[in-house]
Amino acid sequence: MRIYYPDEQALQALRGSNIELILDVAKETLSSLTNANEATNWVNKYVTPYTQDVKIKYITVGNEIHPSDNEAQSILPALQNIQNAISSANLQDQIKVSIAIDMSLIGKSYPPNDGVFSDQAKSYIQPIIDFLVSSGAPLLANVYPYFAYIGDKQSISLDYALFKQQGNNDVGYQNLFDAQLDSVYAALEKVGGSNVKIIVSESGWPSAGEDSATTDNAKTYYTNLINHVKSGNGTPKRPGAIETYLFAMFDENQKTGAATEQHFGVFNPDKSPKYQINFN
Incomplete structure (x- = not known):
């Protein structure tokens, strides 16, 4: 939690x-x-x-x-x-x-091996990564295939974002989540953080409010995400289970910003489940 x-x-x-x-x-x-x-x-x-x-x-x-x-x-x-x-x-x-x-600190994210912190972010993040290396702490990253997909539908398919694509793409990836995560790992390697583990501290898909934000897509994303991170397959760069936190438990019906911001919950504001997902 x-x-x-x-x-x-x-x-x-x-x-x-x-x-x-x-x-x-x-x-x-x-x-x-x-x-x-x-x-x-x-x-x-x-x-x-x-x-x-x-x-x-x-x-x-x-x-x-x-x-x-x-x-x-x-x-x-x-x-x-x-x-x-x-x-x-x-x-x-x-x-x-x-x-x-969040992913905005990554200046280039594709192909994932070319992942690098932006010039603006580098001076900010470098001493923080040095701190994490010295303390043995992980980096927490909020990873949202939804936002990447919405921002570039010309080159990103919905199936790729929802873990539904069959087979790997031309750089060896079957889903957008792994590609995003590995781009952060690649960026870490370039600033001396090769041994820093990433915890996915947020990931989710909205069920309403904008294009492709539907209850079905949200359920599909969460179901496939849970199965993927628990599988132990990990990403092409880092095999193994991926410690991941779903965002969010409840819809935030008073949240400001884009309409989707109110609809990331697995539960409605009245605590009723929006759809059934299984953690086992």
């Missing part, structure tokens, strides 16, 4: 559940964590009281922060301060500290 800020009711509810958790720092809090004392206070309030019976696995210090964002300059010091606070609490083996990126 992933929560995007330290919701104490959610943390209480997770006690004893055995559910592994990605815990995000709220975007509004990032700049304050450049102060080491504030970072220690944050860990002492939201992490250490729960670690006995909540399985906090990752702390995400920034979700989809771009190099031009005001928060960008806060990310590295906040990462370092949270890491130091985690280590002081002797939790460094239990909890890894990282960030979550």
Whole structure:
């Protein structure tokens, strides 16, 4: 499970559940964590009281922060301060500290082996990757074939985006998810992050709001994604199961932005299931 800020009711509810958790720092809090004392206070309030019976696995210090964002300059010091606070609490083996990126930081993504961080992103991401290498933490990446497909329907087929394509394309890929993921792995290799593992911290398909956003397509995407990441086949670059988080549990009927943004949930806002998917 992933929560995007330290919701104490959610943390209480997770006690004893055995559910592994990605815990995000709220975007509004990032700049304050450049102060080491504030970072220690944050860990002492939201992490250490729960670690006995909540399985906090990752702390995400920034979700989809771009190099031009005001928060960008806060990310590295906040990462370092949270890491130091985690280590002081002797939790460094239990909890890894990282960030979550989106695909916009990748300057070139195709063919996947040519994946590279954009010139603008490189100076921002390089010291962060160095931090992840030194701490042994993974990089979290939000991977959405839907957005890539919508942005380039001339060259991307719906079957390729929905894991329905038969056979590999000319660069050895059968689905867009693997191609996107491997382009990030290729980009990591070019900045000294060959040993950094990627956790897919979001992936999903909207069921309404725009072209190709249908309940059937959403169900197909989630069903095939679950089967693929659990299969152990992995990507052409990295065989093995892919730790992946579905976005999202519930439709967000008050979310602003594109119409699709309200329709990524597996459940409706009234908690009824939108369609049946199976994790077994």
